[in-house]
Amino acid sequence: MSRVLIVGGGAAGMMAALSAAGKGHCVTVFEKNEKLGKKIYITGKGRCNVTNACEPQELYQSVVSNSKFLYSAFSRFDNQAVQDFFEANGCPLKTERGGRVFPVSDHSSDIIRALSSALEKAGVEIRLHTPVKKLLVRKAEDGSNAIRGLKLLSGEEITADAVVLACGGLGGLYKNSTNFPHITGDALGIAMKHGILLENIDYIQIHPTTLYSKKPGRRFLISESVRGEGAYLYDKNGQRFTNELQPRDLLSQAIFSQMEKQDTEFVWEDMRPLGESTIMKHFPNIFSRCLEEGFDVRKEPIP
Numbered sequence: 001m002s003r004v005l006i007v008g009g010g011a012a013g014m015m016a017a018l019s020a021a022g023k024g025h026c027v028t029v030f031e032k033n034e035k036l037g038k039k040i041y042i043t044g045k046g047r048c049n050v051t052n053a054c055e056p057q058e059l060y061q062s063v064v065s066n067s068k069f070l071y072s073a074f075s076r077f078d079n080q081a082v083q084d085f086f087e088a089n090g091c092p093l094k095t096e097r098g099g100r101v102f103p104v105s106d107h108s109s110d111i112i113r114a115l116s117s118a119l120e121k122a123g124v125e126i127r128l129h130t131p132v133k134k135l136l137v138r139k140a141e142d143g144s145n146a147i148r149g150l151k152l153l154s155g156e157e158i159t160a161d162a163v164v165l166a167c168g169g170l171g172g173l174y175k176n177s178t179n180f181p182h183i184t185g186d187a188l189g190i191a192m193k194h195g196i197l198l199e200n201i202d203y204i205q206i207h208p209t210t211l212y213s214k215k216p217g218r219r220f221l222i223s224e225s226v227r228g229e230g231a232y233l234y235d236k237n238g239q240r241f242t243n244e245l246q247p248r249d250l251l252s253q254a255i256f257s258q259m260e261k262q263d264t265e266f267v268w269e270d271m272r273p274l275g276e277s278t279i280m281k282h283f284p285n286i287f288s289r290c291l292e293e294g295f296d297v298r299k300e301p302i303p
Contacts (some may be wrong), residue, residue: 001026002161005150007132007187009036013166014115021122021165028158029124030150033182036119037112039168042180045285046107050086053099089114112143130154132186133281135194137162145194165190169204178207178221208252209233211293212303214264220289221303222269224248229278234268234301241267268301 004020006013009031021027029036040048040221052059054072060067083093083101091114092104103110119126130282136149136157148161171177171184191198200271209227210219235241235258242254255267271279271286276298280288287297 003159004028004162004164005030005158005160006164006166007150007190008166008168009033009126009128010039010166010168011115011162011175012168014119016164016166017124018115018118021119021124025162027124028127029119030127030130030152032129032186034128035112035126036116036126036163039180039183040112041108043108044102046108047102047106048111050093050101050103050111050114051082053079053083053095085118086111086114089118094276100135111186132190134190137194171204172188176210176211176219178219180218206248206252208248208255210268211290213293223283224256226269226271226274226283226286227280230273232270232273234270236262236264236267238268238301266303268303270301271297272299272301 002025004025004027006017006019006020006027006029009029012038013029017027017029021260023122030277043049056078059074060070086093091110092194093101094104095101122187131153133151133153134161135147136151137145138148141147144170147163149157150163151157166189167185167187167190168183170183170188170220172181172183173185188198188201207221208224209222209279211222213219232240233242233255241258242251244251246254258267259265271283274283279298283297290297290302
């Protein structure tokens with residue numbers, strides 16, 4: 001039996017732990033936060049869109065470029081296997097419009113509960129409030145560096161046969177982000193410190209529109225489906241300045257350029273073209289949050 005250490009208790013870390021434990025390894029997961037799956041709680045507006053129920057080939061076609069990178073993973077664990085896993089671990093699922101799969105309860109906490117239960121059954125050790133400082137490295141027989149374990153921020157050193165870094169991205173480093181501030185690219189920093197090759201680190205998911213606020217903390221996402229339903233973007237003079245349906249990166253550039261041009265901190269998004277019925281039926285959470293901030297999306301644009 002080999003010892004496997006996994007840094008990060010999100011979806012990737014938990015699934016990696018279950019896979020390793022299923023092969024008979026002794027597994028420990030290190031999570032710096034107070035609970036597992038912290039980001040899962042906010043996915044899908046708190047409902048967690050687990051996967052899509054369409055055929056794998058249809059999923060490949062929705063990937064903008066190089067969908068072949070999914071082939072190997074899907075050959076071992078595809079979207080149907082994901083659904084089977086959660087159903088088998090006590091979380092019934094349902095399929096909604098567009099093939100989107102959610103827990104029947106509409107609570108992302110049930111997804112985390114299913115993962116946590118599976119980890120417990122598999123005998124995986126979980127260590128919360130345990131940030132990792134660096135990798136332990138030794139010289140291999142061929143002179144190359146070999147990872148032999150972890151050093152925790154507390155100073156404790158733990159040796160192992162394998163280490164998996166599953167620490168998530170770096171969205172929390174940005175001034176304005178829909179991510180939690182604890183998502184700080186820890187794995188990237190650890191890897192860079194040890195000369196481990198990183199690839200495509202500029203590939204960061206972009207959300208062009210969030211509710212503007214001067215308050216500290218995470219920004220509230222105004223999802224792209226709002227624009228897909230017909231919302232408009234206006235400059236400070238109330239004039240449309242771009243195509244709202246273009247790809248996220250191009251739309252973000254257009255918004256940023258308009259803000260620089262007019263020396264403003266935000267542009268306006270107008271949901272009124274959707275009509276009150278669509279707003280209340282499809283975007284009740286956005287309506288409620290904006291109302292809390294003093295904006296009625298049925299009657300006025302929002303920053």
